[in-house]
Amino acid sequence: MKPSLPSGFRDFAPDVLRKRNYIFDTIKKVFNTFGYDPIETPSLENLNTLTGKYGEEGDTLLYKVLNSGDFLRKAKNIDNYLRLIPEICDRGMRYDLTVPFARYVVMNQTAISFPFKRSQIQPVWRAEHTQRGRYREFYQCDADVIGSTSLVYEAELIQIYDTVFSHLKLPVVIKINNRKILGGVAEIAGIPDKMQLMATAIDKLDKIGLDGVKRELQRFEIDEPAQNIILSCLEISNLQDLAVKFAPSETGLKGIAEMQTVLERSQKASLTNVLEFEITLARGLSYYTGTILEVKARDIAYGSIGGGGRYDDLTGIFGLKGVSGVGISFGADRIYDVMEEAGLFADTAKTALRVLFLPMTEDAVDFCYETMTALRRKNIVCEMYPDAAKFQKQMKYANAREVPFVAIIGEDELAAGEITLKNMATGAQERIKTADLSTKIY
Amino acid sequence: MKPSLPSGFRDFAPDVLRKRNYIFDTIKKVFNTFGYDPIETPSLENLNTLTGKYGEEGDTLLYKVLNSGDFLRKAKNIDNYLRLIPEICDRGMRYDLTVPFARYVVMNQTAISFPFKRSQIQPVWRAEHTQRGRYREFYQCDADVIGSTSLVYEAELIQIYDTVFSHLKLPVVIKINNRKILGGVAEIAGIPDKMQLMATAIDKLDKIGLDGVKRELQRFEIDEPAQNIILSCLEISNLQDLAVKFAPSETGLKGIAEMQTVLERSQKASLTNVLEFEITLARGLSYYTGTILEVKARDIAYGSIGGGGRYDDLTGIFGLKGVSGVGISFGADRIYDVMEEAGLFADTAKTALRVLFLPMTEDAVDFCYETMTALRRKNIVCEMYPDAAKFQKQMKYANAREVPFVAIIGEDELAAGEITLKNMATGAQERIKTADLSTKIY
Numbered sequence: 001m002k003p004s005l006p007s008g009f010r011d012f013a014p015d016v017l018r019k020r021n022y023i024f025d026t027i028k029k030v031f032n033t034f035g036y037d038p039i040e041t042p043s044l045e046n047l048n049t050l051t052g053k054y055g056e057e058g059d060t061l062l063y064k065v066l067n068s069g070d071f072l073r074k075a076k077n078i079d080n081y082l083r084l085i086p087e088i089c090d091r092g093m094r095y096d097l098t099v100p101f102a103r104y105v106v107m108n109q110t111a112i113s114f115p116f117k118r119s120q121i122q123p124v125w126r127a128e129h130t131q132r133g134r135y136r137e138f139y140q141c142d143a144d145v146i147g148s149t150s151l152v153y154e155a156e157l158i159q160i161y162d163t164v165f166s167h168l169k170l171p172v173v174i175k176i177n178n179r180k181i182l183g184g185v186a187e188i189a190g191i192p193d194k195m196q197l198m199a200t201a202i203d204k205l206d207k208i209g210l211d212g213v214k215r216e217l218q219r220f221e222i223d224e225p226a227q228n229i230i231l232s233c234l235e236i237s238n239l240q241d242l243a244v245k246f247a248p249s250e251t252g253l254k255g256i257a258e259m260q261t262v263l264e265r266s267q268k269a270s271l272t273n274v275l276e277f278e279i280t281l282a283r284g285l286s287y288y289t290g291t292i293l294e295v296k297a298r299d300i301a302y303g304s305i306g307g308g309g310r311y312d313d314l315t316g317i318f319g320l321k322g323v324s325g326v327g328i329s330f331g332a333d334r335i336y337d338v339m340e341e342a343g344l345f346a347d348t349a350k351t352a353l354r355v356l357f358l359p360m361t362e363d364a365v366d367f368c369y370e371t372m373t374a375l376r377r378k379n380i381v382c383e384m385y386p387d388a389a390k391f392q393k394q395m396k397y398a399n400a401r402e403v404p405f406v407a408i409i410g411e412d413e414l415a416a417g418e419i420t421l422k423n424m425a426t427g428a429q430e431r432i433k434t435a436d437l438s439t440k441i442y
Numbered sequence: 443m444k445p446s447l448p449s450g451f452r453d454f455a456p457d458v459l460r461k462r463n464y465i466f467d468t469i470k471k472v473f474n475t476f477g478y479d480p481i482e483t484p485s486l487e488n489l490n491t492l493t494g495k496y497g498e499e500g501d502t503l504l505y506k507v508l509n510s511g512d513f514l515r516k517a518k519n520i521d522n523y524l525r526l527i528p529e530i531c532d533r534g535m536r537y538d539l540t541v542p543f544a545r546y547v548v549m550n551q552t553a554i555s556f557p558f559k560r561s562q563i564q565p566v567w568r569a570e571h572t573q574r575g576r577y578r579e580f581y582q583c584d585a586d587v588i589g590s591t592s593l594v595y596e597a598e599l600i601q602i603y604d605t606v607f608s609h610l611k612l613p614v615v616i617k618i619n620n621r622k623i624l625g626g627v628a629e630i631a632g633i634p635d636k637m638q639l640m641a642t643a644i645d646k647l648d649k650i651g652l653d654g655v656k657r658e659l660q661r662f663e664i665d666e667p668a669q670n671i672i673l674s675c676l677e678i679s680n681l682q683d684l685a686v687k688f689a690p691s692e693t694g695l696k697g698i699a700e701m702q703t704v705l706e707r708s709q710k711a712s713l714t715n716v717l718e719f720e721i722t723l724a725r726g727l728s729y730y731t732g733t734i735l736e737v738k739a740r741d742i743a744y745g746s747i748g749g750g751g752r753y754d755d756l757t758g759i760f761g762l763k764g765v766s767g768v769g770i771s772f773g774a775d776r777i778y779d780v781m782e783e784a785g786l787f788a789d790t791a792k793t794a795l796r797v798l799f800l801p802m803t804e805d806a807v808d809f810c811y812e813t814m815t816a817l818r819r820k821n822i823v824c825e826m827y828p829d830a831a832k833f834q835k836q837m838k839y840a841n842a843r844e845v846p847f848v849a850i851i852g853e854d855e856l857a858a859g860e861i862t863l864k865n866m867a868t869g870a871q872e873r874i875k876t877a878d879l880s881t882k883i884y
Contacts, residue, residue: 001490001760001761002760002761003488003491003545003548003549003760003761004488004491004549005484005487005488005549006484006486006487006488006532006533009484009485009486010484011481011482011483011484011546011549011550012481012482012483013481013550013553014479014480014481014560017480017481017482018480021480029821032794032823033818033821033822033823034818034823034825035795035823035824035825037456038456038459038460038463039453039454039455039456039459040453040454040459041453041454042447042448042451042452042453042579043451043485043535043565043567043579044448044451044505044567044578044579045447045448046445046446046447046448048443049445049446060510060511061510063486063507063508064507064508065505065506065507065508065535066505066506066507066508066527066530066531068502068503068569069502070523071523072521072523072526073523078520079514081512081513081514081515084514085508088508089508090448091448093485093507103445104453106445107445107446107447107453108453108455111455113838113839113842113843115828117825118456123485125485125486127510136486137484137485137486148828148829150807150828150829152807152811152826152828152829153828155811156811159815159818163818265808265811268808268811268812268815269811269812269815318443318444318445319443319444319445352474353477365592365594366707366710369594369597369598369707369710369711370710370711373601373710373711376475376476376601376605379471379475380475381474381475381476381477382477383476383477383559384594386557386590386592386594386595387590387592387594396555397555400555401555
């Protein structure tokens with residue numbers, strides 16, 4: 001049988017994984033410095049924890065796990081696959097980190113001290129149609145604070161974005177909006193009940209232009225005067241000017257006040273990256289109640305590589321009402337693509353291996369092994385070709401491993417307690433004392 | 443709805459996860475120093491990659507994932523659940539790391555430079571009956587070398603065990619045997635075709651004693667003279683003495699020669715832990731062709747916390763014959779239990795959080811936030827209570843977070859640019875300059 005991988009799933013070879021781990025490790029370190037405690041939830045949840053939480057389409061994209069043993073025994077709806085699913089599948093695979101986090105908080109509410117700052121980095125699974133750049137297994141990296149309405153956390157999460165991308169040397173623009181500002185626009189346009197539709201339309205401004213937005217608003221049966229008020233708001237980037245327009249909308253003014261607090265705090269923190277108010281930013285919206293965040297690479301055209309915002313009822317679905325939260329997410333796979341395109345992995349991608357020992361005789365094998373043991377005690381990453389094979393074969397292996405130095409040990413070297421050290425980049429070769437090796441290879 | 447977890451699956455709270463990550467990070471670091479490149483394989487494999495690889499029982503323990511959409515459309519065996527499975531499930535969840543690794547090697551054989559040293563740390567899933575200490579989702583941590591018969595790697599993997607447990611400060615006994623030595627015993631007892639049964643019997647010596655082993659051998663229809671030869675071998679711990687007994691068995695002598703090479707190399711590497719030849723060690727056996735390894739905690743009675751050995755045909759199941767390999771595995775969940783029992787997490791278990799800021803007034807909130815920003819630039823883990831809540835409430839939170847220091851900022855402190863620093867362990871309290879904070883909390 002010729003083995004293969006299921007479509008939409010990936011192996012990660014060492015060179016790719018090294019780069020991915022560089023991203024994850026950077027994010028983890030920053031989450032830790034900012035006090036976001038890591039948690040993990042299981043890969044499988046009870047199916048009824050998941051169904052109905054991601055909309056109708058989400059339900060079809062959930063991976064369901066077949067019950068063990070004679071799963072048909074209790075099945076009644078043998079002729080209706082949709083009704084059969086809950087009869088033969090008690091569990092489903094994690095679809096995102098948000099619903100499991102909400103379940104976790106509700107189940108552990110008495111043990112948790114609120115505000116609870118948690119981070120979570122785990123894979124999720126979605127039965128999407130596969131296409132370039134879309135996978136059925138991918139990682140989510142989330143940080144959330146739950147149990148506080150303080151705007152300190154908005155500023156803190158923006159700082160986390162800023163710090164991570166500054167460590168990754170990837171310049172980004174962090175875009176910020178507030179649902180209450182969108183609410184203000186809808187109120188002064190006299191269409192508070194169509195706020196969600198309006199947000200969907202103006203979110204597309206980048207792609208379809210002002211005329212396109214106008215057509216969309218028209219399509220949603222928002223009348224001409226309202227259209228004009230909405231479009232006039234889109235041209236304002238100054239919060240003071242917007243406040244004047246928002247005079248009749250309490251919601252809108254509240255949104256501006258929140259925005260100002262967050263921007264001022266962020267300014268004092270002297271961010272490395274650009275933080276930019278963008279009135280069109282909506283990101284689905286239905287979920288968010290306050291601040292909305294999105295991150296894009298500054299110099300490379302690509303979609304969003306991060307996003308988040310404030311929500312007010314994460315745990316309500318599991319019976320715990322009135323707990324406010326705010327969170328952000330990093331799109332690790334997308335960050336990987338952008339960094340690859342920007343050539344930012346140059347240094348980290350290199351193999352950690354510093355030196356490869358090549359024994360020319362069987363007697364040299366033990367000498368190599370002992371020398372390696374000493375180096376490894378110093379945390380120097382080294383290896384040996386495991387037997388006295390032909391020199392050409394050994395060198396071919398050394399080239400394939402992209403090792404910076406090889407240490408050649410033949411009869412002469414063994415007798416003299418020395419090593420022939422070859423710099424693989426320059427080709428230079430020299431005889432050195434074994435004791436000098438660890439300094440020569442750096 | 444009251445949320446719950448499926449049986450056999452676990453959430454990991456921050457304090458537990460911190461300890462688990464300490465174990466994983468230690469193992470990863472050592473794998474890296476010894477040149478074992480990390481790979482990852484997907485959580486889902488084609489079901490036919492997995493079925494038939496773990497025996498009949500293994501097949502029933504595999505988690506199968508229901509196909510998307512109308513999975514019943516092509517189903518013919520609606521009345522036979524066993525035949526229905528492959529019709530409605532194309533994919534299954536990773537059951538171990540070995541079969542996916544074999545698949546990986548076969549699929550990437552032209553790109554890989556052999557010997558290929560790989561490490562892999564990922565969760566696996568098994569639909570086991572749940573019981574205390576047995577989970578349906580757990581991590582495996584494997585290191586393997588494939589494509590070389592050199593005994594250098596046996597010594598290297600033993601050194602990895604030794605280094606990891608020495609870093610974890612958990613004293614262990616590393617037990618070693620060789621299938622060829624068990625083969626030798628079976629040959630001189632005249633029962634080479636019953637070697638596997640014999641191994642199963644003597645593997646139980648610890649539990650059932652010599653008489654028990656004799657009864658087991660009897661049960662397998664191994665006759666009295668053969669029984670006596672076998673039992674006489676079990677009393678020998680000296681390799682020279684065993685070599686004398688093995689004179690007529692080429693296999694047995696080969697096993698002893700291999701064992702001697704590995705033991706000698708290990709001795710030169712001056713291991714921290716005990717490496718011990720144990721003739722009864724079999725570990726399932728059918729899989730192993732040379733060295734067999736097992737690790738147990740030295741001072742705590744518990745099962746095996748690691749195991750491995752040499753195999754000769756890992757990739758044969760996928761059509762690539764004659765590739766020898768040797769590998770080891772760490773039982774992370776078991777290591778966790780043993781370390782918890784031995785109280786070895788004392789230091790690492792502590793929260794990383796050093797200082798919690800408590801703003802007494804709303805004005806102090808911004809001051810706290812700015813001071814935190816400066817500390818976090820120095821990678822000092824700090825946090826603040828996000829609003830000027832009642833002092834008692836704030837202190838309750840500080841206690842729950844087990845933070846070593848709190849920094850209290852009231853009106854006076856704010857005016858003076860100072861901080862009241864409280865040591866939570868001693869209760870001592872002092873007024874300090876803000877600039878001195880980072881040195882005072884270490």
